[in-house]
Amino acid sequence: MGAREAEIATFIDHLAVGAAMGHKVIAAEHPRYGQQAVRTAMSRLTDAGHLRWVKEHLTVEDHTMRWVTRTYWSRLRRSEEWWAGFVQARHGRDVTHDHQPGLARADEPEPEAADAEPDPAEATEAPEEPSAAHRTLAELRVADRRMALSEAECEALEPLAAEWLARGATPAELTHALTAGLPSPVTNPGGLARKRLESKMPPKPPAKTRPKARVTRAVFVCGLCEEPETAVPLINGLCAECRAECGLDEAGPPPGVVPTTFLPGLRPVEPPVDVEARADEARRAAGLPTRKRPR
Numbered sequence: 001m002g003a004r005e006a007e008i009a010t011f012i013d014h015l016a017v018g019a020a021m022g023h024k025v026i027a028a029e030h031p032r033y034g035q036q037a038v039r040t041a042m043s044r045l046t047d048a049g050h051l052r053w054v055k056e057h058l059t060v061e062d063h064t065m066r067w068v069t070r071t072y073w074s075r076l077r078r079s080e081e082w083w084a085g086f087v088q089a090r091h092g093r094d095v096t097h098d099h100q101p102g103l104a105r106a107d108e109p110e111p112e113a114a115d116a117e118p119d120p121a122e123a124t125e126a127p128e129e130p131s132a133a134h135r136t137l138a139e140l141r142v143a144d145r146r147m148a149l150s151e152a153e154c155e156a157l158e159p160l161a162a163e164w165l166a167r168g169a170t171p172a173e174l175t176h177a178l179t180a181g182l183p184s185p186v187t188n189p190g191g192l193a194r195k196r197l198e199s200k201m202p203p204k205p206p207a208k209t210r211p212k213a214r215v216t217r218a219v220f221v222c223g224l225c226e227e228p229e230t231a232v233p234l235i236n237g238l239c240a241e242c243r244a245e246c247g248l249d250e251a252g253p254p255p256g257v258v259p260t261t262f263l264p265g266l267r268p269v270e271p272p273v274d275v276e277a278r279a280d281e282a283r284r285a286a287g288l289p290t291r292k293r294p295r
Helices: 003-013 023-029 035-048 080-090 132-138 151-166 171-179 189-199 240-245 275-285
Strands: 051-060 065-073 102-105 213-221
Touching: 003 023, 003 035, 023 035, 035 051, 035 240, 051 080, 080 213, 132 151, 132 171, 151 171, 151 189, 171 189
Parallel strands: 065 102
Antiparallel strands: 051 065, 051 213
């Protein structure tokens, strides 16, 4: 792998999942290489087995269907057989939570590292910040002095207040529910707050479920022109026309060999030029007298 390909590979490896993978997009973000250089480098990474473009047909639970093109990246060089098995395994895969187009990882997830010994310097945990529910209860005294709660009352009522916030209520709405229309005087603010928190609890919001999506078909497409393998034969992820444009099938010198065209060679020896004779010839052609030479 050349230096340019290695640099582009490192750049791709650091992209987030779902990032756009067109050579124009990468060239716009890369600080050194332009579109043609990135296009050539990506074609060579594809030919080497690191990249494959796969078009997946998704069938969603709501009876909708669509095609999604994903670019699978592998840190390891993969053979054609490995990629064929990988795409075959995509058939029937549940992609409800992972079907966005763009960059995807083809490598298996790395095993989790063993738990390291805790650092004694980090063993002392910083004091936890009070939750939003606890802060709202503690600040009731600011909204109305009659609802001043003690620390013990705030801790006891915190789970109820947290449930309010979890169901979509804002701290301002929670404060209004606990301070609006208070009797005078308030003899038991903690008991009154508990009664209102329980009796005025907002309903649970409807659960937002994402419709299930499943891969019903997956085909390779050319990494440069995106022609599917059903239309043109692909060789290492690229069609013949794109391979020819990038010069992947051209026989060239081995890496590190300098072509003979660029090597210094022997030049033909030319006879010396008589400058004075050439000058006299030019003067005669211009109708001027020649200069006399000293003998």
